[in-house]
Amino acid sequence: xxxxxxxxxxxxxxxxxxxxxxxxxxxxxxxxxxxxxxxxxxxxxxxxxxxxxxxxxxxxxxxxxxxxxxxxxxxxxxxxxxxxxxxxxxxxxxxxxxxxxxxxxxxxxxxxxxxxxxxxxxxxxxxxxxxxxxxxxxxxxxxxxxxxxxxxxxxxxxxxxxxxxxxxxxxxxxxxxxxxxxxxxxxxxxxxxxxxxxxxxxxxxxxxxxxxxxxxxxxxxxxxxxxxxxxxxxxxxxxxxxxxxxxxxxxxxxxxxxxxxxxxxxxxxxxxxxxxxxxxxxxxxxxxxxxxxxxxxxxxxxxxxxxxxxxxxxxxxxxxxxxxxxxxxxxxxxxxxxxxxxxxxxxxxxxxxxxxxxxxxxxxxxxxxxxxxxxxxxxxxxxxxxxxxxxxxxxxxxxxxxxxxxxxxxxxxxxxxxxxxxxxxxxxxxxxxxxxxxxxxxxxxxxxxxxxxxx
Amino acid sequence: xxxxxxxxxxxxxxxxxxxxxxxxxxxxxxxxxxxxxxxxxxxxxxxxxxxxxxxxxxxxxxxxxxxxxxxxxxxxxxxxxxxxxxxxxxxxxxxxxxxxxxxxxxxxxxxxxxxxxxxxxxxxxxxxxxxxxxxxxxxxxxxxxxxxxxxxxxxxxxxxxxxxxxxxxxxxxxxxxxxxxxxxxxxxxxxxxxxxxxxxxxxxxxxxxxxxxxxxxxxxxxxxxxxxxxxxxxxxxxxxxxxxxxxxxxxxxxxxxxxxxxxxxxxxxxxxxxxxxxxxxxxxxxxxxxxxxxxxxxxxxxxxxxxxxxxxxxxxxxxxxxxxxxxxxxxxxxxxxxxxxxxxxxxxxxxxxxxxxxxxxxxxxxxxxxxxxxxxxxxxxxxxxxxxxxxxxxxxxxxxxxxxxxxxxxxxxxxxxxxxxxxxxxxxxxxxxxxxxxxxxxxxxxxxxxxxxxx
Numbered sequence: 001x002x003x004x005x006x007x008x009x010x011x012x013x014x015x016x017x018x019x020x021x022x023x024x025x026x027x028x029x030x031x032x033x034x035x036x037x038x039x040x041x042x043x044x045x046x047x048x049x050x051x052x053x054x055x056x057x058x059x060x061x062x063x064x065x066x067x068x069x070x071x072x073x074x075x076x077x078x079x080x081x082x083x084x085x086x087x088x089x090x091x092x093x094x095x096x097x098x099x100x101x102x103x104x105x106x107x108x109x110x111x112x113x114x115x116x117x118x119x120x121x122x123x124x125x126x127x128x129x130x131x132x133x134x135x136x137x138x139x140x141x142x143x144x145x146x147x148x149x150x151x152x153x154x155x156x157x158x159x160x161x162x163x164x165x166x167x168x169x170x171x172x173x174x175x176x177x178x179x180x181x182x183x184x185x186x187x188x189x190x191x192x193x194x195x196x197x198x199x200x201x202x203x204x205x206x207x208x209x210x211x212x213x214x215x216x217x218x219x220x221x222x223x224x225x226x227x228x229x230x231x232x233x234x235x236x237x238x239x240x241x242x243x244x245x246x247x248x249x250x251x252x253x254x255x256x257x258x259x260x261x262x263x264x265x266x267x268x269x270x271x272x273x274x275x276x277x278x279x280x281x282x283x284x285x286x287x288x289x290x291x292x293x294x295x296x297x298x299x300x301x302x303x304x305x306x307x308x309x310x311x312x313x314x315x316x317x318x319x320x321x322x323x324x325x326x327x328x329x330x331x332x333x334x335x336x337x338x339x340x341x342x343x344x345x346x347x348x349x350x351x352x353x354x355x356x357x358x359x360x361x362x363x364x365x366x367x368x369x370x371x372x373x374x375x376x377x378x379x380x381x382x383x384x385x386x387x388x389x390x391x392x393x394x395x396x397x398x399x400x401x402x403x404x405x406x407x408x409x410x411x412x413x414x415x416x417x418x419x420x421x422x423x424x425x426x427x428x429x430x431x432x433x434x435x436x437x438x439x440x441x442x443x444x445x446x447x448x449x450x451x452x453x454x455x
Numbered sequence: 456x457x458x459x460x461x462x463x464x465x466x467x468x469x470x471x472x473x474x475x476x477x478x479x480x481x482x483x484x485x486x487x488x489x490x491x492x493x494x495x496x497x498x499x500x501x502x503x504x505x506x507x508x509x510x511x512x513x514x515x516x517x518x519x520x521x522x523x524x525x526x527x528x529x530x531x532x533x534x535x536x537x538x539x540x541x542x543x544x545x546x547x548x549x550x551x552x553x554x555x556x557x558x559x560x561x562x563x564x565x566x567x568x569x570x571x572x573x574x575x576x577x578x579x580x581x582x583x584x585x586x587x588x589x590x591x592x593x594x595x596x597x598x599x600x601x602x603x604x605x606x607x608x609x610x611x612x613x614x615x616x617x618x619x620x621x622x623x624x625x626x627x628x629x630x631x632x633x634x635x636x637x638x639x640x641x642x643x644x645x646x647x648x649x650x651x652x653x654x655x656x657x658x659x660x661x662x663x664x665x666x667x668x669x670x671x672x673x674x675x676x677x678x679x680x681x682x683x684x685x686x687x688x689x690x691x692x693x694x695x696x697x698x699x700x701x702x703x704x705x706x707x708x709x710x711x712x713x714x715x716x717x718x719x720x721x722x723x724x725x726x727x728x729x730x731x732x733x734x735x736x737x738x739x740x741x742x743x744x745x746x747x748x749x750x751x752x753x754x755x756x757x758x759x760x761x762x763x764x765x766x767x768x769x770x771x772x773x774x775x776x777x778x779x780x781x782x783x784x785x786x787x788x789x790x791x792x793x794x795x796x797x798x799x800x801x802x803x804x805x806x807x808x809x810x811x812x813x814x815x816x817x818x819x820x821x822x823x824x825x826x827x828x829x830x831x832x833x834x835x836x837x838x839x840x841x842x843x844x845x846x847x848x849x850x851x852x853x854x855x856x857x858x859x860x861x862x863x864x865x866x867x868x869x870x871x872x873x874x875x876x877x878x879x880x881x882x883x884x885x886x887x888x889x890x891x892x893x894x895x896x897x898x899x900x901x902x903x904x905x906x907x908x909x910x
Contacts, residue, residue: 270797
């Protein structure tokens with residue numbers, strides 16, 4: 001029963017060994033055989049494997065070969081393979097695999113197989129199963145529904161409505177109707193409103209909008225949701241890398257994604273891990289766990305301030321009153337920096353500020369910081385000069401001027417720099433930025449004090 | 456031409472005087488006459504006034520009388536009145552009025568007049584004009600579109616689709632179709648999907664969902680948007696206080712409201728006024744203005760720390776090293792409190808935590824703060840004890856334990872308390888809470904130092 005291998009290599013493996021290879025744990029060997037074997041042979045061998053053993057060799061197949069093999073399988077075996085891929089223990093097997101091995105299994109599934117695999121699953125099951133499809137976490141592929149009602153350009157409006165009457169009940173939405181060609185490639189979108197209001201004899205191809213928004217299965221969910229918000233879309237077709245329709249994301253899912261993302265951003269800005277569940281459903285231990293690591297990081301960063309203060313011990317010992325203004329000075333500089341950081345991080349999150357805006361944005365924030373520093377210097381130094389002493393008023397005033405400018409620089413630049421080096425800007429949380437501002441603000445304070453007070 | 460007044464008071468005012476009253480600036484006199492005059496007389500007098508003078512007396516009419524008068528007007532006068540109400544100078548007149556006087560003009564407009572007034576205006580014009588309708592700022596009335604496609608329960612599906620073909624192009628949405636009775640009261644909603652997929656002879660009354668989500672014109676926009684997100688609604692009918700349909704809010708507008716609200720919350724949390732425009736379209740002066748008042752407030756709150764430090768001057772003078780740990784101690788407590796405040800404020804914004812949850816929420820946060828304080832006390836005090844001194848390590852450790860617990864109490868309680876007394880919880884911004892934590896943390900620090908170091 002062995003046939004010549006496609007690559008024409010001479011070492012045709014005996015069938016008995018193939019069976020062992022496909023059942024075994026040596027993924028590299030399996031991969032090598034699958035890469036060169038004839039799709040017909042692969043289909044035969046898969047059919048001979050126990051149901052639960054089929055998932056891994058099938059997922060190791062390159063995308064185009066996977067589709068070919070799938071179509072060669074007997075419908076009953078196709079069904080069993082799909083059921084196997086859906087099973088919880090197969091999913092667990094995948095989750096538990098070595099990340100390197102798993103990465104080898106994560107090439108995109110062919111659109112036809114992916115859609116059949118996902119069909120009929122609940123959203124929760126779908127989210128679990130989509131690991132198997134090679135869609136990265138937080139990608140559109142994990143958010144979409146595969147139950148999409150698509151039309152053909154050649155249909156009339158009457159035929160399209162007739163088709164909707166047949167398939168419309170099971171579709172996730174029929175308000176946005178993707179139009180596909182005979183290779184399932186997306187060629188347009190037609191809104192149900194336009195379809196209903198159209199002349200029944202008009203053709204879908206004429207009615208549809210050919211300039212259509214769509215997203216790839218591996219697009220980031222937040223980007224997809226923001227696009228839908230900006231373009232006022234009720235649904236967005238999701239395509240694979242060959243532009244074939246695999247699913248659709250609806251606006252209610254997009255809203256949920258945005259709400260989750262906001263909650264995450266808010267948590268991260270305050271230096272805590274997102275809870276990922278409602279507040280009252282979170283135990284005290286989980287609350288503490290979401291915060292403790294970050295607090296330890298911040299206390300580490302804050303240790304710098306201890307060293308700065310220690311360096312200026314003699315200055316402090318000479319004028320104890322200098323210590324009185326330490327919380328006020330670093331607090332004010334920290335607040336100024338936090339305002340900059342928060343504004344910039346938010347503007348980036350909603351897409352108002354991009355990486356290339358770094359120089360103008362930092363320039364504006366530094367100017368703003370200088371202005372604010374000047375106002376605050378006057379507000380703070382006058383009462384201090386009158387109540388405590390002229391010199392210390394000058395020291396605090398000058399420090400606020402310099403430290404607020406510096407704080408705006410740090411607060412605006414760090415989120416942008418984090419993004420440039422590929423980190424989430426939210427990693428530059430307010431407490432982390434404040435810790436840096438505290439340390440630099442203290443240096444400024446004591447240096448100015450040394451000069452002004454001639455210490 | 457004078458007719459008996461409705462109230463039957465004997466002092467029927469001569470027509471010539473009425474004209475003067477309605478043209479004059481004495482709103483109280485005008486109001487008194489309008490409250491008792493016969494609607495037919497009012498309609499006649501309104502018609503005799505110059506176009507631009509009609510708006511104010513009309514808006515002074517009580518709602519039911521306004522509708523009666525409006526319907527008595529000649530269609531051409533109706534049209535002129537509507538145009539007058541739309542005019543920018545009339546709007547300005549209203550905006551510039553004394554708030555007390557304006558409040559008297561702000562009873563809800565009858566649904567029929569409101570819809571005709573708003574129809575044909577751009578969303579921006581609509582937002583301006585809705586001041587005139589008595590809809591409060593940030594209310595659903597200002598967000599809705601009056602161009603709503605409504606159905607009657609007695610129609611068949613075929614008739615409903617026929618009606619949509621006639622009026623559907625001008626409607627804001629036809630995906631959610633409010634069903635109204637003959638008094639324009641909302642009795643149900645039918646989704647276009649169900650209408651299209653239904654048997655053409657089925658009745659709208661049978662197809663519609665009678666348990667329908669709706670909101671009042673004066674509902675808060677954010678609440679409306681969150682309801683739409685939670686209930687996965689594409690559109691929400693908006694009704695007046697008599698349950699009559701006046702407009703519809705669509706999901707794209709809801710998403711915009713949510714995005715704006717998030718941006719506002721983020722700005723407020725950092726202690727800045729929301730910009731209300733894209734970041735790069737905001738001038739440096741506007742940026743500074745949005746932040747400076749709050750920074751001055753925070754510097755005022757921060758002045759307390761100066762006094763606390765001054766109170767403990769002799770302690771500081773004896774052990775200068777105590778000053779070294781001031782930024783670290785208050786920074787860590789501040790971060791812990793900020794985590795609590797941020798988590799609670801967000802949980803309230805998305806509706807996970809309500810006012811009545813105050814005791815359990817504060818209890819959980821205080822326990823979490825105690826746990827975190829214990830961990831941080833160990834993390835910080837061991838290296839300090841080894842590198843600086845045993846006693847100072849104990850002081851810092853004990854302070855972190857107490858101050859973090861206290862910080863969680865302040866951070867979680869203040870937003871809830873703010874809400875209870877009717878303030879926006881976001882007023883309790885992180886910098887304001889931190890200022891309070893700084894002051895109380897310092898007191899704790901120096902008290903513990905005095906005891907442990909026997910000063």
